[in-house]
Amino acid sequence: MDNRNKSDELSIANTELASQNEVQEKRAAELVVANKELAFQNAEKEKRAAELSIANKELAFQNNEKEKRAEELVIANKELAFQNEVKEKRAAELVIANKELAFQNEEKEKRAAELVIANRELAFQNEEKEKRAAELVIANKELAFQNDEKEKRAAELVIANRELAFQNDEKEKRAAELVIANRELAFQNDEKEKRAAELVIANRELKHAEDDIRKLNDELEQKVIERTAQLESANKELGSFSYSVSHDLRSPIRAINGYAKILEEDYGDKFDSDGTKALDSIMYNSKKMGQLIDDLLAFSKLGRKQVTVSEINMAALVSMVMDELLFDEDENIPEFKMNVLLPSKGDQSLIKQVWINLLSNAIKYSKYKPKTCIEIGSYVKEKQVVYFVKDNGAGFDMEYYDKLFGVFQRLHSQEEFEGTGIGLAIVQKIVSRHNGTVWAESKLNEGACFYFSLPA
Amino acid sequence: MNYDGVEILFAEDSIDDATLTIRALTKSGFTNKLHHVKDGAEALDFIYCRGIYASRNINEKPKLLLLDLKMPKLTGMQVLEKVKLDPGYKSIPVVILTSSNEDPDVKKCYALGANSYIVKPVDSNKFFNAIKEIGMYWMIINEPAH
Numbered sequence: 199m200d201n202r203n204k205s206d207e208l209s210i211a212n213t214e215l216a217s218q219n220e221v222q223e224k225r226a227a228e229l230v231v232a233n234k235e236l237a238f239q240n241a242e243k244e245k246r247a248a249e250l251s252i253a254n255k256e257l258a259f260q261n262n263e264k265e266k267r268a269e270e271l272v273i274a275n276k277e278l279a280f281q282n283e284v285k286e287k288r289a290a291e292l293v294i295a296n297k298e299l300a301f302q303n304e305e306k307e308k309r310a311a312e313l314v315i316a317n318r319e320l321a322f323q324n325e326e327k328e329k330r331a332a333e334l335v336i337a338n339k340e341l342a343f344q345n346d347e348k349e350k351r352a353a354e355l356v357i358a359n360r361e362l363a364f365q366n367d368e369k370e371k372r373a374a375e376l377v378i379a380n381r382e383l384a385f386q387n388d389e390k391e392k393r394a395a396e397l398v399i400a401n402r403e404l405k406h407a408e409d410d411i412r413k414l415n416d417e418l419e420q421k422v423i424e425r426t427a428q429l430e431s432a433n434k435e436l437g438s439f440s441y442s443v444s445h446d447l448r449s450p451i452r453a454i455n456g457y458a459k460i461l462e463e464d465y466g467d468k469f470d471s472d473g474t475k476a477l478d479s480i481m482y483n484s485k486k487m488g489q490l491i492d493d494l495l496a497f498s499k500l501g502r503k504q505v506t507v508s509e510i511n512m513a514a515l516v517s518m519v520m521d522e523l524l525f526d527e528d529e530n531i532p533e534f535k536m537n538v539l540l541p542s543k544g545d546q547s548l549i550k551q552v553w554i555n556l557l558s559n560a561i562k563y564s565k566y567k568p569k570t571c572i573e574i575g576s577y578v579k580e581k582q583v584v585y586f587v588k589d590n591g592a593g594f595d596m597e598y599y600d601k602l603f604g605v606f607q608r609l610h611s612q613e614e615f616e617g618t619g620i621g622l623a624i625v626q627k628i629v630s631r632h633n634g635t636v637w638a639e640s641k642l643n644e645g646a647c648f649y650f651s652l653p654a
Numbered sequence: 655m656n657y658d659g660v661e662i663l664f665a666e667d668s669i670d671d672a673t674l675t676i677r678a679l680t681k682s683g684f685t686n687k688l689h690h691v692k693d694g695a696e697a698l699d700f701i702y703c704r705g706i707y708a709s710r711n712i713n714e715k716p717k718l719l720l721l722d723l724k725m726p727k728l729t730g731m732q733v734l735e736k737v738k739l740d741p742g743y744k745s746i747p748v749v750i751l752t753s754s755n756e757d758p759d760v761k762k763c764y765a766l767g768a769n770s771y772i773v774k775p776v777d778s779n780k781f782f783n784a785i786k787e788i789g790m791y792w793m794i795i796n797e798p799a800h
Binding site: 441444445446448449450451452453455456457458459460481484485487488489491492 | 673674724752775
């Protein structure tokens with residue numbers, strides 16, 4: 199009875215174990231599935247792997263417990279087998295009854311052996327699962343490391359992305375600026391094209407103008423050549439004209455003057471006072487005419503004379519002129535005040551003529567003054583040397599200044615001061631041929647100052 | 655006509671200038687020794703005893719030639735040139751008289767050997783003085799070459 203009960207209980211326990219084993223197999227299968235899922239869910243895997251590790255440990259523990267129980271069951275079974283053998287013996291009597299039991303026990307043994315095998319299989323499977331779990335842990339750690347690396351890379355990428363984003367912003371800004379700059383350039387290009395078009399037109403006009411200028415220049419050149427030829431021939435004509443004037447005009451005047459002189463010498467006592475006066479007039483006027491012709495020739499000669507420029511020691515030149523000045527005994531000899539005379543450049547003989555004319559003028563126009571002083575000097579003004587001759591003689595009215603340097607222009611009567619009016623015209627001509635200037639200042643009856651400038 | 659003793663040969667086409675010149679020389683005492691011709695050709699005829707002067711004694715050479723520049727036929731310069739190129743006559747002093755200081759031939763005259771060059775002044779006093787001085791200088795002061 200006891201045995202039957204125990205056998206039943208064992209059977210029930212075995213059945214339960216089998217069912218438990220089935221449940222465990224399902225759980226194991228689910229674990230596999232969960233592990234697989236875990237493998238996919240890497241973010242959560244470490245935690246879950248830890249949990250799984252715990253769960254696995256628990257399972258292992260449970261399996262151990264089951265194994266222990268299985269072992270106990272094996273021992274119990276062996277004991278039972280021993281008790282059964284004893285019982286068989288004991289049950290020799292109970293053989294018939296026991297045969298069924300034995301048969302049932304054999305069946306149970308077979309089933310228990312099968313369970314043992316199944317348990318071993320389970321244990322093996324659990325070991326395998328543990329190995330896989332350990333591998334999973336390793337794999338999880340690897341994944342976690344990879345995740346860390348990925349996170350680091352992701353952080354680096356985030357920084358890199360920010361940098362890129364910043365650079366992109368900068369590039370966008372630049373792009374925007376470039377767009378504006380491009381518009382500006384496009385505008386400028388338009389303007390340039392417009393200007394280019396205008397320049398093309400202007401160039402065409404210029405070309406026309408150039409053509410015109412060239413034509414005009416050619417014409418001008420032709421005219422210059424013609425004029426030069428005309429001037430040259432005019433100059434030649436003037437030369438021969440001067441010669442003719444001096445030669446052919448002087449001869450009759452000389453004859454008039456000469457015959458008048460003969461009349462005076464040979465027949466002077468036969469003229470009454472009126473006749474003598476008339477004769478004097480003839481002589482005086484013919485002489486004057488000769489003087490005018492000579493002056494005119496001297497003046498026209500100046501225009502053709504070659505100016506030979508050299509250094510002039512003006513002080514030496516002026517004292518030479520002073521030495522050559524001739525005074526009559528009864529003449530009012532003036533006092534000369536000589537200041538420093540700077541050197542300059544010019545044609546020595548022509549400049550000497552300037553001094554002769556200016557000094558003789560100063561003397562001539564001072565002759566009625568009881569005490570006369572003539573001052574000579576020089577100074578530098580605007581890169582030119584200015585010379586002056588100052589007298590305190592008759593002077594002239596500045597109102598007629600424009601006539602002062604004219605040929606044969608006189609501001610005083612012949613009776614008052616003799617002369618043809620050529621002296622200052624010659625002075626002006628000589629100085630202007632030296633690229634200098636002549637000017638004068640005066641107050642009537644108080645004296646005059648004549649200036650001329652020469653390149654220093 | 656007797657040309658003996660002619661010391662000054664004076665060539666001048668202008669009667670007036672000749673009159674005045676001769677008067678000036680006369681007043682200075684040279685009258686008898688002067689012969690006046692009216693152009694250069696006649697001057698050469700006189701010097702070389704040709705034409706109307708063929709009978710003149712060729713050995714009597716004038717002591718001074720007064721030549722006006724501008725004359726018909728031959729100019730004073732042509733006479734000057736001829737005389738100065740002739741070894742037998744080139745030592746005779748030649749004074750050129752002219753009305754003009756503008757004459758382009760002035761330089762040529764000196765180059766040809768003229769001894770003086772006088773521009774006849776318009777002023778009769780000066781003219782007389784000039785002529786008198788020429789006569790004085792060349793006839794009295796100056797020592798002839800032979």
